[in-house]
Amino acid sequence: MAVKTEPKSGITVCYIEGEIDINSSPDIKKSFDKLISKKIPKIVINLSKVTYVDSSGLATLVEILKNMKAYSGRMRLSNLSPKIKSLFEITKLERLFEIIADEEEAISTFA
Amino acid sequence: MKKSEASVFLKNRNGMAAKNLIKIPSEIKNIRKVSREILSALIDYNLDEDKRFDIRLCIEEAVRNAITHGNCSDKKRSVKVSYWVEGGQVNIEIEDEGKGFDYRIVPDPTAGGNLMKTSGRGVYLIKKLMDGVEFNETGNKVRMVKNLKIGG
Numbered sequence: 001m002a003v004k005t006e007p008k009s010g011i012t013v014c015y016i017e018g019e020i021d022i023n024s025s026p027d028i029k030k031s032f033d034k035l036i037s038k039k040i041p042k043i044v045i046n047l048s049k050v051t052y053v054d055s056s057g058l059a060t061l062v063e064i065l066k067n068m069k070a071y072s073g074r075m076r077l078s079n080l081s082p083k084i085k086s087l088f089e090i091t092k093l094e095r096l097f098e099i100i101a102d103e104e105e106a107i108s109t110f111a
Numbered sequence: 112m113k114k115s116e117a118s119v120f121l122k123n124r125n126g127m128a129a130k131n132l133i134k135i136p137s138e139i140k141n142i143r144k145v146s147r148e149i150l151s152a153l154i155d156y157n158l159d160e161d162k163r164f165d166i167r168l169c170i171e172e173a174v175r176n177a178i179t180h181g182n183c184s185d186k187k188r189s190v191k192v193s194y195w196v197e198g199g200q201v202n203i204e205i206e207d208e209g210k211g212f213d214y215r216i217v218p219d220p221t222a223g224g225n226l227m228k229t230s231g232r233g234v235y236l237i238k239k240l241m242d243g244v245e246f247n248e249t250g251n252k253v254r255m256v257k258n259l260k261i262g263g
Contacts (some may be wrong), residue, residue: 021171022138022139022142022171022175023140023143052164052167052168053234054168054171054172054174055230055232055236057177057196058232059229059230059232060229062227062228062229063229066227066229083160083161083164085235089235090233091220091221091222091232091236092237093161093226095226096226097225
């Protein structure tokens, strides 16, 4: 699964579509590895078109966050569906991630 | 799958809960087949999206654990899944051919330093999203139960 990226106001906005699960996680991770190798400083991951996440999907997002923190990169997650947001709450991952309601607001938090 | 065909899978001639069996080789590519079949069988229950999500997630987490941890991803080993509806609940049993594990000492993935770990959330999610979870003593079989009724 390809991750689309778009620069907006100096921030790299990444769009993931479909499912983040055991099958798609390796490809998603590869896409983000490319960004991380370039030490992209600010990323918003827009999850508005993500319909399903499993524990490996959560693990992939944690790994991306860890890799970014290693070079002091900053990341926001935006546009989570209520169901997917509830998964972050159940697993207490909302303590780890900056989860913002929408993309525009997420971008503005970097100001 | 047509509605009438789906119903046949869940009741025998007397209208009692019938156990359905699926057996898969231990390969990740087989996980989705299991959740698809069970959700198709439950089509008559008109489950809302959240409940379907929860059931799918828990099936896939449990099957994946059976494949990777229980059967050590050995294609020659099988994962057996049985499912039935009884008393307004779906029961799903997943069994691997491994030696089992001590399900009582699974680390809490929400505890402090574990949050940053990239694994270990599967069993936790199953316990949180299902209405009942029970392991056999060996730890190589799990039964998960979910209420099918609205508000259940």
